[in-house]
Amino acid sequence: MKVGLGSTVWSSGVAKGHLDGIGIYTQSLSQAFTSRSDVRIRPYTFGVDTPPLGCGVPVSLAPHFPKFVLKNALLGADREVDQRLANEVDIFHAPDHHIPRLKNVAMVASVMDLIPQIHPEWVTLKLRRLKNWLFNQSVGWADQVITISEYSKRDIVRLLGIAEERVHVTPLGVNGHYFARQSDVVRHEVLHKHGLEPSFFLFVGTLQPRKNLAAVLAAHAQLPETLRKQHPLVVVGRNGWRVETLVEELRALEARGEGKWLEYLPQEEVIALLQSAAALVFMSLFEGFGLPAIEAFAARCPVICSNTTSLPEVVGDAALQADPQEPKAIAQAMLEVLDDPLAARQRVDEGERRARDYTWDACASRTLEVYRLAVQGR
Structure with missing residues (x-):
């Protein structure tokens, strides 16, 4: 399976010299997949001048994600990006909340939590309502959704209205x-x-x-x-x-x-x-x-x-x-x-x-099962 892996947060962390939680998650998933013969990872990013990653040099899909996702929400999938991905991968995984709207490619999105919606006082006020609306819209574009705990799954089902059977819990791993x-x-x-x-x-x-x-x-x-x-x-x-x-x-x-x-x-x-x-x-x-x-x-x-x-x-x-x-x-x-x-x-x-029950190999195996569900659904 050829997997397009969204790497915007991972790339940003590498450029800054410090990975946060989502960056570690994306990198660790990529590393776990390298040992599998049935998965090929190709990284994509939103932005320019991204550094090389362990799975290759990311291909930029658009220079600015906020403008790109707003256009997606108002006008539908970007035909150029959609066609490029359809030619290059079997599925696109957005592990870092940078979720494009795609028409001809199966899509999986990872949602760690809904902190901006549940605790808006902890996030920046700038365009908060617009950002939350765009995020909620973009999660709905995914064929399948991955989250990291049953607690987060309940929030996603309750607050975003995603069908329970489309939300899958894949716990994180330990280095x-x-x-x-x-x-x-x-x-x-x-x-x-x-x-x-x-x-x-x-x-x-x-x-x-x-x-x-x-x-x-x-x-x-x-x-x-x-x-x-x-x-x-x-x-x-x-x-x-x-x-x-x-x-x-x-x-x-x-x-x-x-x-x-x-x-x-x-x-x-x-x-x-x-x-x-x-x-x-x-x-x-x-x-x-x-x-x-x-x-x-x-x-x-x-x-x-x-x-x-x-x-x-x-x-x-x-x-x-x-x-x-x-x-x-x-x-x-x-x-x-x-x-x-x-x-x-x-x-x-x-x-x-x-x-010892929380491994990145187990996380990758569960993630691959979700990929297969998304592709079969298409």
């Missing part, structure tokens, strides 16, 4: 590097580089309202002072938006000797921190899946996470769960991790077993 135990020497070097000792609390994620760092900071502040010093809060995350107060709090945390803000670290250093932490504290207010929790499981790091949205479905009994709106409950979970190491170890064992 195998997270399972590989780093040596004591390597971990010590990473910790020494950042002035850390083992058994800190770890937060990983871009600084933005959805990731809920404010509640994690408030919870850590409720711990006794001696514990805050012994188990500081280490934050790994780029500066995002609406975080002016958070930045001030992080600087104060560092000044008190109760934490560190490391804006960006390469993957191997993040793994070293996960393998050295008392727990990952992942109190996001909304997740379509919550891959950082599974990555922590793979690294044998205890996890404290939210008891809302998709996270209970994904983590099961392997994580301590708490109300993300209640710093007191988060602080109690932190204390429980420290006070009951036997229970923490049991959850770590369960977490590792659970993480």
